[in-house]
Amino acid sequence: MQIMRATVDWFIDNGGPSLAMAHLEEAMPVTAEKNEFREVDYAMYAELEMSGSLLVLVAIDDENNNEFVGYVVGTASPSIHNRGYFEFSTTAFYTVPHVREQGVARQLFEALQAVCRQSGVTEINYSVSEGQPMTHEVVKKLGLIKSETMYSMKVKHE
Numbered sequence: 001m002q003i004m005r006a007t008v009d010w011f012i013d014n015g016g017p018s019l020a021m022a023h024l025e026e027a028m029p030v031t032a033e034k035n036e037f038r039e040v041d042y043a044m045y046a047e048l049e050m051s052g053s054l055l056v057l058v059a060i061d062d063e064n065n066n067e068f069v070g071y072v073v074g075t076a077s078p079s080i081h082n083r084g085y086f087e088f089s090t091t092a093f094y095t096v097p098h099v100r101e102q103g104v105a106r107q108l109f110e111a112l113q114a115v116c117r118q119s120g121v122t123e124i125n126y127s128v129s130e131g132q133p134m135t136h137e138v139v140k141k142l143g144l145i146k147s148e149t150m151y152s153m154k155v156k157h158e
Contacts, residue, residue, distance in 0.1 A: 002060040003111040008045045023094040070095035089125045
């Protein structure tokens with residue numbers, strides 16, 4: 001398995017949108033109704049990449065025709081509350097089902113930690129829906145701890 005840093009263009013050109021859609025469809029039963037889904041904003045990804053705050057890591061199965069099998073996408077930014085604190089935040093951490101239990105998520109996460117260390121990031125935050133118990137198990141195995149509870153509300157536009 002090869003873990004590498006990728007550009008937004010590489011992600012788009014090599015099947016990232018298909019993986020992102022599979023990720024959304026897998027999460028859909030617990031996160032939203034189908035009509036609430038929106039397109040991934042790749043133009044925003046590109047803007048964040050240009051500003052230096054976007055990080056894209058991908059997992060490539062070099063033993064299986066270089067298949068694109070996972071990713072983590074997120075942003076790094078200074079904390080608005082704590083001086084000297086730099087946070088990496090993501091909701092986009094995914095591996096395709098047929099490589100789960102093979103350590104791909106761990107390899108992606110270890111690569112993420114290495115990049116974060118080199119970049120001066122002090123904390124990694126991963127937000128996941130309550131109704132995804134498998135994901136909760138994986139993140140615990142990776143060493144993440146539940147540190148906060150987030151509440152959300154849809155803003156109605158009339």
